[in-house]
Every structure is written in C-alpha cells, then in structure tokens.
Amino acid sequence: MMAGAGDEPFFEGTEKLLEVWFSSTIGDDSLDLRDIDRGHWETLLRLVKCTIISMSRNESMDAYVLSESSMFVTKDRFILKTCGKTTLLLAIKPLLEIVQKYCGFDDVKDVFYSRKKFMKPDQQDRIHRNFEDEVLHLEEMFETGSAYSLGRINRDCWYLYTLDGEGVTKPDQTIELLMWDLCRKKMEIFTTDVSKDGRDATKKSGICNIIPGVQIDDYLFEPCGYSMNGLLPEGKYITIHITPEPGYSYVSFESNVPQESYNELINRVLDTFRPGKFLLTIFANKASIARESHKGIEDKRTINNYNRQDHQTCVFKEYHLTYSYFTRPVI
Amino acid sequence: MMAGAGDEPFFEGTEKLLEVWFSSTIGDDSLDLRDIDRGHWETLLRLVKCTIISMSRNESMDAYVLSESSMFVTKDRFILKTCGKTTLLLAIKPLLEIVQKYCGFDDVKDVFYSRKKFMKPDQQDRIHRNFEDEVLHLEEMFETGSAYSLGRINRDCWYLYTLDGEGVTKPDQTIELLMWDLCRKKMEIFTTDVSKDGRDATKKSGICNIIPGVQIDDYLFEPCGYSMNGLLPEGKYITIHITPEPGYSYVSFESNVPQESYNELINRVLDTFRPGKFLLTIFANKASIARESHKGIEDKRTINNYNRQDHQTCVFKEYHLTYSYFTRPVI
Numbered sequence: 001m002m003a004g005a006g007d008e009p010f011f012e013g014t015e016k017l018l019e020v021w022f023s024s025t026i027g028d029d030s031l032d033l034r035d036i037d038r039g040h041w042e043t044l045l046r047l048v049k050c051t052i053i054s055m056s057r058n059e060s061m062d063a064y065v066l067s068e069s070s071m072f073v074t075k076d077r078f079i080l081k082t083c084g085k086t087t088l089l090l091a092i093k094p095l096l097e098i099v100q101k102y103c104g105f106d107d108v109k110d111v112f113y114s115r116k117k118f119m120k121p122d123q124q125d126r127i128h129r130n131f132e133d134e135v136l137h138l139e140e141m142f143e144t145g146s147a148y149s150l151g152r153i154n155r156d157c158w159y160l161y162t163l164d165g166e167g168v169t170k171p172d173q174t175i176e177l178l179m180w181d182l183c184r185k186k187m188e189i190f191t192t193d194v195s196k197d198g199r200d201a202t203k204k205s206g207i208c209n210i211i212p213g214v215q216i217d218d219y220l221f222e223p224c225g226y227s228m229n230g231l232l233p234e235g236k237y238i239t240i241h242i243t244p245e246p247g248y249s250y251v252s253f254e255s256n257v258p259q260e261s262y263n264e265l266i267n268r269v270l271d272t273f274r275p276g277k278f279l280l281t282i283f284a285n286k287a288s289i290a291r292e293s294h295k296g297i298e299d300k301r302t303i304n305n306y307n308r309q310d311h312q313t314c315v316f317k318e319y320h321l322t323y324s325y326f327t328r329p330v331i
Numbered sequence: 332m333m334a335g336a337g338d339e340p341f342f343e344g345t346e347k348l349l350e351v352w353f354s355s356t357i358g359d360d361s362l363d364l365r366d367i368d369r370g371h372w373e374t375l376l377r378l379v380k381c382t383i384i385s386m387s388r389n390e391s392m393d394a395y396v397l398s399e400s401s402m403f404v405t406k407d408r409f410i411l412k413t414c415g416k417t418t419l420l421l422a423i424k425p426l427l428e429i430v431q432k433y434c435g436f437d438d439v440k441d442v443f444y445s446r447k448k449f450m451k452p453d454q455q456d457r458i459h460r461n462f463e464d465e466v467l468h469l470e471e472m473f474e475t476g477s478a479y480s481l482g483r484i485n486r487d488c489w490y491l492y493t494l495d496g497e498g499v500t501k502p503d504q505t506i507e508l509l510m511w512d513l514c515r516k517k518m519e520i521f522t523t524d525v526s527k528d529g530r531d532a533t534k535k536s537g538i539c540n541i542i543p544g545v546q547i548d549d550y551l552f553e554p555c556g557y558s559m560n561g562l563l564p565e566g567k568y569i570t571i572h573i574t575p576e577p578g579y580s581y582v583s584f585e586s587n588v589p590q591e592s593y594n595e596l597i598n599r600v601l602d603t604f605r606p607g608k609f610l611l612t613i614f615a616n617k618a619s620i621a622r623e624s625h626k627g628i629e630d631k632r633t634i635n636n637y638n639r640q641d642h643q644t645c646v647f648k649e650y651h652l653t654y655s656y657f658t659r660p661v662i
Contacts, residue, residue: 146483148643149479153478153479311646
C-alpha cells in the first residue's frame with residue numbers, strides 16, 4: 001500500500017472485464033456452464049474479493065449483481081466485470097479448473113480481458129497495477145494471447161488481451177461506453193438521498209428507457225452507487241455500473257445487443273448520464289449484424305456535441321474492434 | 332550496461348525516427364533549414380553518437396548518409412533516423428535551439444517520433460530502453476503530445492509520439508516497411524565479400540529498380556551493412572538501411588513518395604529483400620493523394636504470400652495512419 005493511499009475518499013469505478021468462451025473438443029452439446037453450483041462461483045468470487053448481492057435469470061442466462069459490478073453465465077460464455085480493488089485475474093486459473101471439473105468443457109475458445117487505464121493504479125492490488133504485469137499473468141494461463149493498448153498511453157487509454165486463435169464464429173458483438181467526469185445532477189439520482197432504491201433510480205434516471213423490454217435487476221448502494229443487470233432473450237444483456245461521487249465519478253454501460261448501427265443507442269446513453277469524457281469500444285465478429293456498425297462512426301468527428309480526440313480500429317481474425325475517445329468542449 | 336551485453340555479436344538495426352516540421356509565427360517565407368551550417372548538424376549528431384558519411388542534395392533537399400542511418404533537411408522539415416545504440420532523443424532540445432538561433436523558425440508545427448520495439452532494449456542507452464521513458468523525455472519538450480503503441484505490445488509492436496495540434500496541412504505522406512528475418516541470399520549482397528561498393532550492392536540487389544529515376548547516394552559498410560538515400564524532386568525521398576547479419580538481420584524502407592495505392596511498391600520492396608516478417612506503416616494527411624491508400628490494404632489478409640497478423644488504423648486530426656504486420660508462413 002502506498003503511503004497516503006486511502007487518506008482521501010476515492011473509489012476506482014473503472015472495471016476489469018473478463019469474457020471467456022468455452023468449448024468441448026469432443027463436441028458434447030449437453031455441456032452448460034449454468035450447471036455449475038452457485039457455491040463454486042462464490043468460492044471464485046472470494047478470490048476476487050467480491051460477493052453476490054442479487055441474482056436474476058432467464059431461459060438463456062444467469063446474471064449476478066456483485067458487491068463490485070456483475071457476473072453473467074450462459075451455456076458457453078462466462079463474463080466477470082469487477083471494479084474497485086478487486087483482483088479479477090486471480091479468478092482465471094480457478095475458473096478454468098471449476099469449468100473443467102464441474103461442467104466438462106475442456107477447451108477455451110476465446111478470451112477477452114480489457115480495462116481502461118485506472119484513475120489511481122497505485123491503489124490497485126499488485127497484480128493489477130500495470131497492464132504489462134497483467135499480461136505476464138495471463139500468459140501463464142494462455143499460450144497464444146495478444147496484448148494491445150488503444151488510445152493515448154500517456155493519457156487515457158484502454159487495454160485488451162485476447163487470444164490469437166480462430167475465435168468465436170457465431171454472431172457476437174459487444175459495445176461498451178466508459179464515461180467519467182459526469183453531470184453532478186444526474187449522478188445525485190444514484191444516492192440514497194435522492195432515490196429510495198435501485199428501481200427508483202432506474203426510473204428517475206431514464207435507464208429503463210435505454211433499451212426497452214429488458215428484465216432489470218437493479219441495486220442502489222448505501223449511501224450511493226448503483227448497479228444493474230438487464231436480461232433479454234438469447235443471451236443478450238445490458239449492464240450499468242455507477243460511481244456517482246464528484247471527483248471520481250464513473251459510469252460504465254455494456255451490452256451485447258446486436259444492432260446494425262449503435263448511433264442511437266450511444267446518444268441515449270450519453271443523454272442519460274452526460275459524461276465530460278467517454279470512451280467507446282465496439283467489438284463485432286464477421287457473423288454479427290453489427291459487423292459494419294463501425295462504418296457509421298468512422299467519419300463522425302463529433303457525436304452529440306462531443307468532439308472526437310482519438311479513433312482507432314483493430315482487425316482480428318474474426319472480430320473488428322473500434323475504439324473512440326470523446327470529450328465535451330469546456331465552455 | 333547489462334552483464335553479458337556485447338558478448339555475442341549483435342547490432343540493433345531498428346531505428347529511432349524523428350520528423351519535425353517547423354513554421355514561423357510571423358509567416359516569414361524566407362526561412363530555410365538548409366541555411367544552417369553543416370557544423371551545427373555535426374554538433375547535433377555528436378550528441379546522438381553518429382557522424383556524417385556522405386551528403387547529397389537537389390533543389391529541395393539536403394540528404395546525409397550517417398554512420399548510423401540518415402538525416403534529411405528540407406526548407407521546413409527535419410528528419411533524423413538513427414539505428415544501433417544512438418541517442419536520438421538527446422538531439423531534440425539542441426535541434427529546437429539551433430533552428431531558432433541559426434534559421435529563425437520559432438514554432439514547431441508537428442513532431443513524429445516513432446520506432447519498432449527493439450530486438451534488445453536492454454542494450455540501448457538508458458533514455459531509449461522503454462517507450463514510457465522516451466515519452467517522459469518528449470513531454471519535457473512538447474506540451475500536447477500523444478503517445479500510442481500499435482501492434483501486440485507483448486510481441487512486436489511499433490510506438491508513436493506525435494503532437495496533438497492541427498498538424499501539417501499541405502500534402503504529406505510516409506510509408507515505412509520494417510523487415511526482419513530476411514533472406515540470407517539477399518542479405519549476402521550487402522557484404523564486401525559479394526559487392527565491391529554501395530553502387531554495386533544497389534545494382535545487384537535491385538534497389539535501383541524500386542523507384543526509378545531516383546538520385547542515389549549509397550554506402551556499403553565494411554565488412555557488411557548498407558545505407559542509401561534516394562532523392563526525387565519536390566522534397567521526395569527514399570531511404571533504405573540494411574543490417575544483413577543472420578540472427579539479427581533487419582531492413583528498413585522509408586519513403587514519402589505520394590501514391591494513390593502503395594500495393595505495387597510494397598510488392599517490389601518485399602521481392603527485393605524477402606523478409607520473414609514485416610511491419611508496414613502508412614501516414615497520409617487529408618491533402619495527400621495517398622489519403623485513401625489504406626482502403627486498398629484494409630481487406631488484404633495476405634500480401635505477396637505473407638499472412639496478416641495484425642491490422643490497425645488511427646485517425647488523427649490531419650493524418651490517417653495504417654499499421655499492418657505480416658509474417659511468411661513457415662514451410
């Protein structure tokens with residue numbers, strides 16, 4: 001621990017995000033990650049330093065609101081997103097073991113580990129303090145991983161580690177909006193002073209209108225902070241996490257809803273939270289209807305009065321990735 | 332110096348590349364970097380730990396072959412490319428001073444500092460060992476610089492530092508092919524065993540045919556190694572540097588010739604040197620006829636029997652940058 005760390009109130013809203021796709025080398029179609037007992041997930045989460053607060057499910061997905069962000073389990077995909085000082089990387093080895101032992105998948109089809117640069121890296125556990133060390137840790141578990149940084153490495157940037165294999169070939173897409181320096185008025189909604197519970201905050205903020213028809217599991221933390229998982233059919237989800245405190249306000253929006261263009265969705269999210277800055281990433285593989293969605297963003301030097309500062313693309317074997325960074329003009 | 336460094340024969344062919352565009356805030360059109368006395372350049376190069384071997388010029392450009400790579404001086408653009416253990420970053424502050432004092436330009440319009448990840452970073456001078464430290468050094472001199480890494484930061488990658496300003500608005504473009512694991516037979520040409528001088532190596536290798544009509548200044552090092560500057564009208568150039576030794580063979584090709592498509596040029600360069608791996612970067616600003624050249628590369632998963640491993644693009648205020656990394660299949 002650094003001298004002075006923890007003296008000032010601070011919470012690192014910035015999440016670590018892990019997505020792992022499993023497969024069976026003998027093509028056993030009966031395997032399902034949801035058959036794994038909750039007790040094993042709880043053991044896993046103890047290593048990460050977070051706990052399950054709430055659970056919801058539909059026919060294709062189990063979704064958990066955690067003390068620090070969220071976990072999603074579908075038949076062959078595991079997603080863990082954790083903020084604060086959690087130690088997400090410590091979950092990977094036990095995850096692979098639990099999945100092989102209690103479910104039967106014997107192969108990892110793809111892995112995505114990503115995060116924005118932390119606001120205060122020195123306050124993280126040693127294994128998460130810098131991306132190079134995280135990559136060394138990941139390389140102990142996966143043989144053919146590639147590590148990238150997008151954006152300005154001397155300012156805000158976003159890191160990605162992914163496998164260099166054939167990857168997921170069925171339609172898949174993920175959009176993330178990571179936002180900070182948010183509108184104080186909007187952020188006040190996510191305090192127990194203004195809202196009486198998660199449901200109230202979801203309604204007051206307009207989160208319920210971002211994607212209609214979502215089965216929502218929301219939670220308002222005491223005295224402030226908010227998390228929600230929203231379920232849709234066929235393994236689709238949205239998840240939102242909010243650190244509302246001025247000085248280190250942070251909101252993340254993530255979804256895998258397939259859309260040919262995300263422009264309207266992006267505008268709705270921005271209107272809901274009004275960040276000072278945001279970072280947008282869109283992953284879409286070749287089979288996804290979102291595979292051309294980046295073309296609608298490429299020439300956009302402004303979105304909703306925000307000015308683009310950086311725009312990068314990466315082409316992987318199966319996926320196309322877009323990274324864009326926007327700031328609101330200082331008036 | 333690391334223990335053991337220098338025990339095995341090794342030369343770091345990988346260059347550091349600096350390009351600086353100057354301007355006059357009072358719009359003085361008479362200013363010209365070529366008015367600076369050669370003695371000042373020699374002083375500058377001493378700091379970098381290299382010397383001038385040869386000089387050539389045409390109506391728009393002075394070109395220097397150095398003991399470690401090349402230097403180009405046009406009216407308002409300075410390019411310094413140095414390999415080995417040179418300390419290029421130490422030249423920047425004196426460069427700005429010399430230019431202001433002996434030429435009169437009082438503003439820096441744009442800066443590009445780039446390099447591939449070194450083969451042996453630990454053998455570099457302390458200031459060049461890692462890009463983060465290089466960026467700290469650059470940030471002492473420029474206020475609004477942005478640093479990027481393209482490609483796999485846990486394998487081969489390429490670093491760039493550039494200013495976050497309006498940049499160069501007149502037509503400008505640069506293509507670089509950085510190649511390694513090269514064909515031994517081709518590399519033998521660049522030894523005094525096989526070629527009698529630079530001119531002979533230029534002819535035997537086919538370098539003279541890459542871009543016809545170039546005014547060539549070439550040099551064959553004893554016992555091996557090769558450098559060439561090629562001049563074209565209107566400030567256009569090509570420059571090639573070759574470290575032919577097996578084990579650490581390296582060739583760089585760089586040019587600012589404007590072309591709508593670089594595909595044919597790329598093929599000619601690859602045929603001339605036959606690398607095992609290469610990294611391609613293309614910069615083109617909005618006014619350049621090469622501004623759409625990246626579109627002819629985007630969908631190319633193979634070039635000349637090489638397989639693309641990575642493809643990234645960056646959009647800056649004025650420039651579009653393409654980064655592609657290719658390997659030859661191992662037979």
